[in-house]
Amino acid sequence: xxxxxxxxxxxxxxxxxxxxxxxxxxxxxxxxxxxxxxxxxxxxxxxxxxxxxxxxxxxxxxxxxxxxxxxxxxxxxxxxxxxxxxxxxxxxxxxxxxxxxxxxxxxxxxxxxxxxxxxxxxx
Amino acid sequence: xxxxxxxxxxxxxxxxxxxxxxxxxxxxxxxxxxxxxxxxxxxxxxxxxxxxxxxxxxxxxxxxxxxxxxxxxxxxxxxxxxxxxxxxxxxxxxxxxxxxxxxxxxxxxxxxxxxxxxxxxxxxxxxxxxxxxxxxxxxxxxxxxxxxxxxxxxxxxxxxxxxxxxxxxxxxxxxxxxxxxxxxxxxxxxxxxxxxxxxxxxxxxxxxxxxxxxxxxxxxxxxxxxxxxxxxxxxxxxxxxxxxxxxxxxxxxxxxxxxxxxxxxxxxxxxxxxxxxxxxxxxxxxxxxxxxxxxxxxxxxxxxxxxxxxxxxxxxxxxxxxxxxxxxxxxxxxxxxxxxxxxxxxxxxxxxxxxxxxxxxxxxxxxxxxxxxxxxxxxxxxxxxxxxxxxxxxxxxxxxxxxxxxxxxxxxxxxxxxxxxxxxxxxxxxxxxxxxxxxxxxxxxxxxxxxxxxxxxxxxxxxxxxxxxxxxxxxxxxxxxxxxxxxxx
Numbered sequence: 001x002x003x004x005x006x007x008x009x010x011x012x013x014x015x016x017x018x019x020x021x022x023x024x025x026x027x028x029x030x031x032x033x034x035x036x037x038x039x040x041x042x043x044x045x046x047x048x049x050x051x052x053x054x055x056x057x058x059x060x061x062x063x064x065x066x067x068x069x070x071x072x073x074x075x076x077x078x079x080x081x082x083x084x085x086x087x088x089x090x091x092x093x094x095x096x097x098x099x100x101x102x103x104x105x106x107x108x109x110x111x112x113x114x115x116x117x118x119x120x121x122x123x
Numbered sequence: 124x125x126x127x128x129x130x131x132x133x134x135x136x137x138x139x140x141x142x143x144x145x146x147x148x149x150x151x152x153x154x155x156x157x158x159x160x161x162x163x164x165x166x167x168x169x170x171x172x173x174x175x176x177x178x179x180x181x182x183x184x185x186x187x188x189x190x191x192x193x194x195x196x197x198x199x200x201x202x203x204x205x206x207x208x209x210x211x212x213x214x215x216x217x218x219x220x221x222x223x224x225x226x227x228x229x230x231x232x233x234x235x236x237x238x239x240x241x242x243x244x245x246x247x248x249x250x251x252x253x254x255x256x257x258x259x260x261x262x263x264x265x266x267x268x269x270x271x272x273x274x275x276x277x278x279x280x281x282x283x284x285x286x287x288x289x290x291x292x293x294x295x296x297x298x299x300x301x302x303x304x305x306x307x308x309x310x311x312x313x314x315x316x317x318x319x320x321x322x323x324x325x326x327x328x329x330x331x332x333x334x335x336x337x338x339x340x341x342x343x344x345x346x347x348x349x350x351x352x353x354x355x356x357x358x359x360x361x362x363x364x365x366x367x368x369x370x371x372x373x374x375x376x377x378x379x380x381x382x383x384x385x386x387x388x389x390x391x392x393x394x395x396x397x398x399x400x401x402x403x404x405x406x407x408x409x410x411x412x413x414x415x416x417x418x419x420x421x422x423x424x425x426x427x428x429x430x431x432x433x434x435x436x437x438x439x440x441x442x443x444x445x446x447x448x449x450x451x452x453x454x455x456x457x458x459x460x461x462x463x464x465x466x467x468x469x470x471x472x473x474x475x476x477x478x479x480x481x482x483x484x485x486x487x488x489x490x491x492x493x494x495x496x497x498x499x500x501x502x503x504x505x506x507x508x509x510x511x512x513x514x515x516x517x518x519x520x521x522x523x524x525x526x527x528x529x530x531x532x533x534x535x536x537x538x539x540x541x542x543x544x545x546x547x548x549x550x551x552x553x554x555x556x557x558x559x560x561x562x563x564x565x566x567x568x569x570x571x572x573x574x575x576x577x578x579x580x581x582x583x584x585x586x587x588x589x590x591x592x593x594x595x596x597x598x599x600x601x602x603x604x605x606x607x608x609x610x611x612x
Contacts, residue, residue, distance in 0.1 A: 029544075032596035057595050058538045083600065 002090065003109035005066040006118065009051075010090060011106060018067050018100045020051065025119055027089035031058040033082045038074040039096060045071065047105050051096065054085065063095065067105045073097040127188075127589050131181055132606055135171035141178060169608055188589055190533050196559050200504045200536035200548025201295070201343060203373045203395035205478075210465060211398065211458035220457055225449040229434050236433035238460050239450065240426040242410070245463055249471070250369075250389050251382020252412035256422045258451040262370055263297040265390025265409030266337070268422060270305035271443045272388055272413060273335045273364050275420040279441060285334040285363065291320050293344055293540045295370060298337040307334055314542060318346040318497040320354055329361035339368040340384065341375070341502035343540040343548070345482060355385025364388060364417075372396045373552065374479055374502035377472030387414050397459035408455040422446045477553035478503040481560060485551055488564045492571035496543040504550035506543045513545055518574040518581045520545040525592060526573070526584035530566040 002010045008026035012019045027033070035055040045051060047068045054061045074096050078084055085093035100106075110118060154163060191197070197204035215221065223235050243255040259265040270288070277285045288302035291312045299309040310328050313321040320338070329336075336358045341347045348354065355365045367386035373396045381389045393408040394401040401407070413421060419441035427436045466474065479502050486505040490498065494508040509520035524534035524547070536548040551560060573581055583592060 032599075034596065034599040057599055059541060083596075 002112060003066070003106050004112070004115035004118075005064065005109055007064050009063060009066050011066040011109060013100070013103060013106060016099055016103065017072060018069070018098050018103075018106070019094050020063075020066060020096050020098060021094040022054070022063060022085065022089055023115070024089050026061075027086050027093070030054060030061055030085075031056045033085040036078040036082045036085065036095065038076070038078060039071050041071055041074060043071045045069065045098065054082075065098065066109055067098055067100045068102060069098040069100040071096050072099045128181070128184060130606060131171040131173060131178070132169075132608070133611070134173060134177055134181070137172060139172045139174055139177075141173060141175035195531055195533065196551075196555060196563055197533040198535050198549045198551050198563065199533060200345075200506070200550040201370060201539070202401065202536070203370075203392070203503070203550060203552055204401060204533075205373070205395075205398055205474075205552040206554040207398050207400050207458075208462070208465065211461040214461035215454045215457050220454070223453075225453075229432075233433055235453065236426050236435075238457055239453075240428055240433055242456055242460055242463075243426065245460075246391060246410055246412055249376060249380070250367075250372075250391065250412050251380030251384075252389055253382075253415045254418045254421060254425070255410050255412040256425065256446075257408070257410045257453075257456050258422045258445070258447045259390065259409040259411055260447055260452045260455075261407040262295075262368070262390060262392045262395075262409045263301055264407075264446065265392075265411045266297055266301035266366070266368065267304055268409075268411045268443070268446045269366050269388040269390055270302055270307060271446075272411070272417055272420045273366065274305060274307070275441065275443050276364065276417055277334055279420070282362070284332055287330075287332045288334055289325070289328055289336040289358070289363075291338065291342070292542050293318070293342045294337060294339060295343060295368060298339075298368060302337065312336075317349065317499065318342065318344045319348045319350055322350055322353065322357070325354060325357055329358055329363060331362065333358065333361050333363035335364040335366055335387075337366040337368060338386075339371055340381070341371045341504075343371075344497055344506050344543070345371070345374075345501040345504035345548075345550075346497060346499055347374070347502055351384045359385065370395065371503060374475055374504075376475040377468055378475055382412075382414065387417060388412070393455055393459040398462040399455045399458040406452045406455055408452045408459065410451075410456075474553045475503070478551070481551040481553060481555060482549070484557075485549060485560055485564055489567055492568055493547070496546070503552070504548060506540065507547040507549065508543050509545035509547055512571070512574040516574050516578040518578045520547050522578075522581040522584060523547070523570050523574065526570050526581050527566065528585040529587045530569075532563060532566065 002012050004010050004023060008023045010021050010023050033054055033056045037053050039052060045065045045068065047065060049065055051063045051065045054063055075094050087093060192204050192206055219234060223232060229236065239257050242257055246255045247253060259268045286307050287310050288307040289310050289312050290298045291314055293314050302309050312328055313324040315321040340351055358365050364387040365385060367381040367389040369389055369391040372391055389412045390409045393399050393410065399408065419439065420443055423439045423442035423444055424435040424437045426433055482501050482503050482505055486501055489507060494511045496506050496508050509523055512518040520537050524537045527534050538546055539548060540546060585591060
């Protein structure tokens with residue numbers, strides 16, 4: 001199940017490993033992504049810390065980690081084709097997988113229904 | 124894509140030249156006897172071979188495709204693309220200035236030193252500061268210089284822990300970038316519903332680690348912050364300094380002064396506010412002014428006047444040092460000197476008044492056709508939103524900006540500031556007539572109408588420019604950065 005942060009990242013847990021990307025909404029608003037600077041596998045990150053910068057034709061956006069833990073995989077396909085983030089932000093355009101140190105942190109995120117409601121309040 | 128104009132490389136014809144050299148009257152030496160083998164290229168450089176007329180036509184035709192403030196209206200928000208009077212160019216071309224060597228002894232450079240000294244005094248008066256350096260050569264360069272000065276001030280006081288710079292979410296991207304480049308950590312401050320700095324958020328974020336706040340006023344929304352004195356006071360009380368980004372100073376010349384608002388460091392963009400040419404890569408000039416307490420940290424050297432004589436003052440032990448070779452872009456400073464002398468205090472004040480009037484005139488005329496992020500009297504620029512068009516017909520701000528090119532205008536700044544969705548940032552400046560503004564308003568209204576009636580025409584715009592819609596994404600993802608013979612054989 002996808003869970004969402006107010007800063008428009010999604011997180012999806014399978015066991016202790018949480019896949020992270022940006023939401024459809026974020027991808028549409030960012031415009032065509034041209035570069036994703038991926039972190040090193042093994043990087044330890046805290047919830048709310050900056051994970052990466054995404055550069056689009058319009059802007060550079062920061063992507064924050066919705067969960068604390070250790071990066072165990074990065075989507076290296078983004079290196080050659082960052083446009084995957086626009087094509088399928090919540091599937092093939094995933095960014096990293098993090099081994100979560102506290103899965104309980106995910107409870108603070110919104111489920112799909114709550115996120116849609118949250119988006120309706122955004123201009 | 125249709126090939127608009129061949130490159131010089133493509134026009135090249137073997138053996139054609141644009142010059143003839145006289146026969147050499149010194150003995151010829153083999154290149155191997157002078158240059159190490161590793162440094163001798165193995166194949167010819169492949170320079171284009173052309174006649175003089177080929178080259179002249181090529182560049183003349185290219186220049187005819189350009190859009191500049193000398194050819195048309197240029198409402199590029201945040202950039203102050205005012206007309207630059209030619210008398211300023213005449214001043215900069217006077218041989219006594221143009222041929223001056225930067226190492227000329229003081230005695231032979233009194234006129235040039237006077238220009239720098241005058242500008243120090245005048246900019247100080249206009250901005251309400253105590254001393255200016257003319258070295259920085261761009262706005263962002265001024266910001267970086269200002270950050271170094273702020274850091275030097277705190278370090279001199281033994282207050283080394285102050286390493287955080289606050290900047291509002293409406294700030295120019297260069298603000299956080301300059302602070303980061305100077306080794307500071309950037310903390311973003313929110314804007315309130317009226318486009319001002321959110322006072323509560325500011326109060327929550329200042330503290331003993333605050334080095335300073337960077338603020339543009341009026342800000343990038345074209346709005347004068349209604350709590351400016353309160354803001355500078357909050358930062359000062361926390362022990363921080365306040366930096367004024369002068370990008371929008373064209374709105375306030377002779378009306379209000381950053382120094383009186385409580386700012387400690389200021390940069391001014393001579394290439395915006397003081398009418399030196401802007402665009403095409405410069406050259407720019409971003410003088411930095413400070414209050415008395417920060418004067419010792421200014422870049423070295425400064426010009427001082429002893430009686431009737433001007434000299435360089437290098438004896439400045441607390442200075443952050445040079446920030447540019449020689450004395451910055453002196454010719455640009457000279458053009459701004461000429462502008463200030465031409466305008467005088469009343470002229471500068473009138474320029475700001477007209478810049479503000481022109482912006483409000485367009486804003487009022489267009490606010491029925493486009494959404495307006497913040498419906499307040501603006502200063503020299505304002506920000507519309509294309510969100511209504513996007514919602515109603517899928518026409519985006521980018522499409523409308525492209526369509527404006529068909530009407531013969533340079534597009535406004537789009538998608539900035541980031542806090543307005545589908546932003547369209549319009550700055551007409553004071554140098555445009557009411558007729559020009561009316562024609563532009565008319566074009567914008569027609570585009571708003573087209574968005575409803577014929578959105579497809581906007582999706583594919585521009586239609587009358589030498590090249591049509593460019594694939595900006597492909598250009599960014601797979602840039603071709605240089606011409607290679609192999610690729611074009």
